[in-house]
Amino acid sequence: MRILILGGDGYLGWPTAMHFAGGGHEVLAVDNYLRRTIAQQTQSEALMASPNLHARAKLFESLSGHRIQVQIGDCADFRFLEDVVRSFLPDAIVHYAEQPSAPYSMIGFSEAQQTLNNNLNATFNVIWAVLMHAPDCQIVKLGTMGEYGTPNVDIEEGWIEIEHKGRKEKFLYPRQAGSLYHTTKVLDTDLLWFYVRTYGLRVTDLMQGPVYGLSTQEAELDERLMPNFHYDDIFGTVVNRFLVQAVAGVPLTVYGKGEQVRGYLNLNDTLQCVGLAVEKPAANGELRILNQFTELFSVNELADRVQRAGKRLGLEVKVQTLANPRKEKEEHYYNPVHKGLLELGLKPHLMTEEVLSDMLAKIIRCKEQIDATKILPRVRWDTAGTKSGH
Ligand SMILES: NC(=O)c1ccc[n+]([C@@H]2O[C@H](COP(=O)([O-])OP(=O)(O)OC[C@H]3O[C@@H](n4cnc5c(N)ncnc54)[C@H](O)[C@@H]3O)[C@@H](O)[C@H]2O)c1
Numbered sequence: 001m002r003i004l005i006l007g008g009d010g011y012l013g014w015p016t017a018m019h020f021a022g023g024g025h026e027v028l029a030v031d032n033y034l035r036r037t038i039a040q041q042t043q044s045e046a047l048m049a050s051p052n053l054h055a056r057a058k059l060f061e062s063l064s065g066h067r068i069q070v071q072i073g074d075c076a077d078f079r080f081l082e083d084v085v086r087s088f089l090p091d092a093i094v095h096y097a098e099q100p101s102a103p104y105s106m107i108g109f110s111e112a113q114q115t116l117n118n119n120l121n122a123t124f125n126v127i128w129a130v131l132m133h134a135p136d137c138q139i140v141k142l143g144t145m146g147e148y149g150t151p152n153v154d155i156e157e158g159w160i161e162i163e164h165k166g167r168k169e170k171f172l173y174p175r176q177a178g179s180l181y182h183t184t185k186v187l188d189t190d191l192l193w194f195y196v197r198t199y200g201l202r203v204t205d206l207m208q209g210p211v212y213g214l215s216t217q218e219a220e221l222d223e224r225l226m227p228n229f230h231y232d233d234i235f236g237t238v239v240n241r242f243l244v245q246a247v248a249g250v251p252l253t254v255y256g257k258g259e260q261v262r263g264y265l266n267l268n269d270t271l272q273c274v275g276l277a278v279e280k281p282a283a284n285g286e287l288r289i290l291n292q293f294t295e296l297f298s299v300n301e302l303a304d305r306v307q308r309a310g311k312r313l314g315l316e317v318k319v320q321t322l323a324n325p326r327k328e329k330e331e332h333y334y335n336p337v338h339k340g341l342l343e344l345g346l347k348p349h350l351m352t353e354e355v356l357s358d359m360l361a362k363i364i365r366c367k368e369q370i371d372a373t374k375i376l377p378r379v380r381w382d383t384a385g386t387k388s389g390h
Pocket of ligand 1: 006007008009010011012013030031032033034035036073074075076095096097098099100118122142143144145208209210211212228237
């Protein structure tokens with residue numbers, strides 16, 4: 001298949017590009033280095049420096065024999081994206097090209113505006129480029145479990161049937177996101193649904209939980225092929241922040257009561273899920289929504305797991321509670337359905353002590369580069385509304 005990866009320089013995009021190319025597909029990776037630019041502006045650079053996309057693709061080809069084509073450009077620029085789609089004529093587009101940091105989107109007006117414009121325009125342009133130039137191409141879009149928030153009832157897989165005054169209808173499951181970034185994902189889903197039901201596009205929207213992991217079959221070929229690893233408060237997920245704190249010998253910073261539960265998954269399972277979505281596509285006129293995570297645990301449980309894995313490597317790991325910079329429920333009901341991907345054939349890789357120890361061992365090799373002050377929260381949800389940003 002001809003597979004276009006938008007956001008191909010990213011944490012998920014790069015391993016996905018290698019994975020599809022390794023599987024014999026024709027792959028084009030597109031990126032405008034927005035993440036690298038924001039990381040520089042906010043002093044949130046990755047722990048391990050990674051070569052640019054052209055250099056990584058060249059290295060991967062020399063080691064594996066598999067080619068990844070690269071184009072640098074902005075998916076929020078319709079003329080650019082239209083040209084890419086018209087000339088490459090993809091069978092599938094995997095759309096990762098968004099500003100994915102919740103804290104960044106909450107810094108102030110400028111960052112909120114950039115997140116909104118970038119994410120909505122990129123998705124809108126993908127839809128139009130497909131409608132105009134490759135109408136049979138399937139779109140696999142990355143959403144987030146954060147679209148649903150933490151309602152006090154079970155979370156269904158994208159849709160819910162409502163009975164109201166004796167009549168029934170199926171609707172998108174109600175969504176109430178906890179940051180402007182997550183809200184752009186809700187709006188993306190609405191845009192996709194409008195164009196799916198109006199023009200018969202075929203779309204899979206993957207509601208993904210936080211992803212962890214540094215190792216994939218292709219990334220093991222050379223450490224310069226490793227996915228980007230951010231550990232700061234802007235781009236670092238809670239898993240990455242905890243692992244780096246464990247190595248740096250500073251206490252793990254749990255926000256608030258630490259009973260916030262989320263659904264996590266291993267990077268190798270993201271590759272499986274996206275692969276399954278592409279191999280077994282949505283039908284024309286179908287917006288297929290799948291909840292993409294494999295395990296649920298609270299922040300406190302995650303801290304325990306990191307503590308145990310650290311002990312195996314002789315690290316003494318302490319835990320500290322911080323006032324929560326976010327506006328979120330710290331104790332809540334959480335029971336999301338996640339059957340669709342298992343039914344498609346997903347075989348989960350779980351967060352074992354071994355997996356965490358393996359990540360810790362990779363981080364220990366870069367211990368000298370760690371700047372532990374980058375991990376403490378710099379963005380507070382309650383003051384974002386009043387700031388103009390950078
Ligand atoms: N990593 C996770 O834990 C996670 C969880 C849920 C959802 N997601 C979603 O998955 C997708 C990928 O996440 P990630 O962690 O790889 O993020 P990332 O920031 O590492 O990757 C996104 C890539 O897209 C690029 N990009 C952004 N806007 C662009 C544009 N207008 N044109 C071209 N390129 C652009 C960035 O430069 C970056 O390389 C995002 O949409 C994110 O919201 C990620």
